[in-house]
Amino acid sequence: QKEVEQDPGPLSVPEGAIVSLNCTYSNSAFQYFMWYRQYSRKGPELLMYTYSSGNKEDGRFTAQVDKSSKYISLFIRDSQPSDSATYLCAMTRGGNQFYFGTGTSLTVIP
Amino acid sequence: DSGVTQTPKHLITATGQRVTLRCSPRSGDLSVYWYQQSLDQGLQFLIQYYNGEERAKGNILERFSAQQFPDLHSELNLSSLELGDSALYFCASSVGQAMYEQFFGPGTRLTVL
Numbered sequence: 001q002k003e004v005e006q007d008p009g010p011l012s013v014p015e016g017a018i019v020s021l022n023c024t025y026s027n028s029a030f031q032y033f034m035w036y037r038q039y040s041r042k043g044p045e046l047l048m049y050t051y052s053s054g055n056k057e058d059g060r061f062t063a064q065v066d067k068s069s070k071y072i073s074l075f076i077r078d079s080q081p082s083d084s085a086t087y088l089c090a091m092t093r094g095g096n097q098f099y100f101g102t103g104t105s106l107t108v109i110p
Numbered sequence: 111d112s113g114v115t116q117t118p119k120h121l122i123t124a125t126g127q128r129v130t131l132r133c134s135p136r137s138g139d140l141s142v143y144w145y146q147q148s149l150d151q152g153l154q155f156l157i158q159y160y161n162g163e164e165r166a167k168g169n170i171l172e173r174f175s176a177q178q179f180p181d182l183h184s185e186l187n188l189s190s191l192e193l194g195d196s197a198l199y200f201c202a203s204s205v206g207q208a209m210y211e212q213f214f215g216p217g218t219r220l221t222v223l
Contacts, residue, residue: 032208032209032210034210036214041217042216042217043112043114043200043202043214043215043216043217044153044200044214045112045214046211046212046213046214049210049211051210088153092209092210094208094209094210097155097166097168098143098155098166098168098209099155100152100153100154100155101152102152103152103153
């Protein structure tokens with residue numbers, strides 16, 4: 001079983017839609033949960049990180065962590081064509097291992 | 111632009127050869143991380159250095175090695191290259207040792223023929 005599972009998509013939504021991206025994980029010791037955005041042929045860009053459970057909001061982006069279900073989500077409100085990218089979740093215990101999901105490809109159609 | 115630089119952008123070489131990838135972290139960052147991204151494996155953590163010392167090791171092959179120099183730049187050495195080593199190699203950096211706030215470079219695309 002992989003440490004982190006992420007639906008690869010692809011996901012296609014109309015402009016202005018609310019997008020929900022999700023990851024599940026198996027290791028209950030994970031404490032830090034990150035979301036990265038990666039445009040084609042570019043390096044991943046950190047969007048936000050969350051410590052332990054709860055929500056965190058940054059502009060149009062909201063990250064949620066449910067440790068009891070081992071489930072994390074990223075919501076994008078009022079999605080824009082510029083949000084079209086691959087979104088990667090990542091997590092760590094805070095120690096010396098760092099795990100990425102395989103990424104979900106998102107296309108926002110104008 | 112994250113402030114992390116990587117050279118070269120592209121590298122084409124043959125099986126059995128050795129290559130060196132270079133990374134300069136953001137100004138003030140002490141940690142450097144190396145990742146391999148391939149289509150079938152996704153983004154795999156290879157190794158972390160903090161202020162010149164190896165801090166954490168992931169799925170790094172014995173044919174691969176890295177180091178971080180006193181000026182904090184880092185090099186990833188890949189030897190006895192195989193076709194399966196063709197991938198994007200990313201470097202990331204962070205201020206401290208914690209892995210949760212990393213900033214990635216643009217990557218080096220390695221093609222092994």
